[in-house]
Amino acid sequence: MNGLKFPFLQKKTHWQKLISKALVLLACLLILNIQPASAGIKEDNYEGNIFVVYAGNGSLIPPRQTLAQSLQEHKPVFLAFYVDDSKDCKEYAITISRVQEFYGKVAEIIPISVDTFSSQKTNDPTDPRYYYSGAVPQVVVFDQSGKVVLNKQGQVPFEEIDDRFREVFDLLPRSESVQLKRRSFNEFSSELSK
Template sequence: MNITKLIFLQECMPDWRRLVSKCLLLLVCLLMFSIKPAFAGINDDLYDGNMFVVYAGNGSLVPPRQTLAQTLAEHKPAFLAFYVDDSSDCKKYAIVISRVQEFYGRVAEIIPIDVDTIPVKAKYDPTEPGYYYSGGVPQVVVFNQSGKVLLNKKGQVPFEEIDDKFREVFDLLPRSESVELKRRSFNEFSSELAK
């Protein structure tokens, strides 16, 4: 091979590699800037993470502490909440489920059920969540200590309606005759500590 041709190829080779690397870098940059980020919010049906963490600030609900079968076997009141993480109705309702846990979480079992995790079967036992699921979300089911269903309703059931059923379960005064339940502030000032 001619020496002048070798010198020419050696001089051109680095330019060719630089050109290819610049083109690849440009292509990668174009792809990065053309990919749109996922913008999900409370008013759309897009998945943006666990709805209890994102919209209710309560990651302690998922996974539940006990199954429905364990809760019914212990004769403990239960609250089933059927949901999906990518439903705007469920996202808006997450705060109500969290509020139920706030007031009744120590005396009743709060069991959120992602309907996507319910196994598809021809028939369910009464100890399985699929037995009570009616095909829509959100849906709530309230059980008393003996496992009797006191409330089974689809849609955004108001906290007050759920509270009324739990007041029956625990033999509490009706809301009209009792002191209004109030949320405690996490930054509540205690005058006893200041003394």
């Protein structure tokens, strides 16, 4: 190898140096021009999982059981249909998280991104697609027997969902019981949406 010479390892020409400097300058300009990441609860843009970004609760995804498993075990179920790039779903994520906060140990909370659905409809009542109406957010509450006790589109108030679960679990109505209080670790961080 002593006598071999490699022309590409020889000294750089003037043009090669100039091109190298131009590429470094271009890379620096691109880095300086990168916009900071921003999350907007009032925008229909994707910023990540809505439960992590807007509800402070990544534990909702994935659910512990499927709808079929929960119905087979006669466990009450809360289905929440959503998409991550919808402002309505972003605003509603805190309500879904609140339902999990109060009923997550006694009912199966199953948030379902409709982006994962195939376009094919199903006739199987143990498949969540069977209950999806085509709009988000949408919530469906099942009692222990698998009967649908609430199926609504839009931002259904927590109180309405709470009323259905109080009926399912045979609890006192809200007016006759102790006021439910939020835990502080699960609150919406407004700093994330700036």
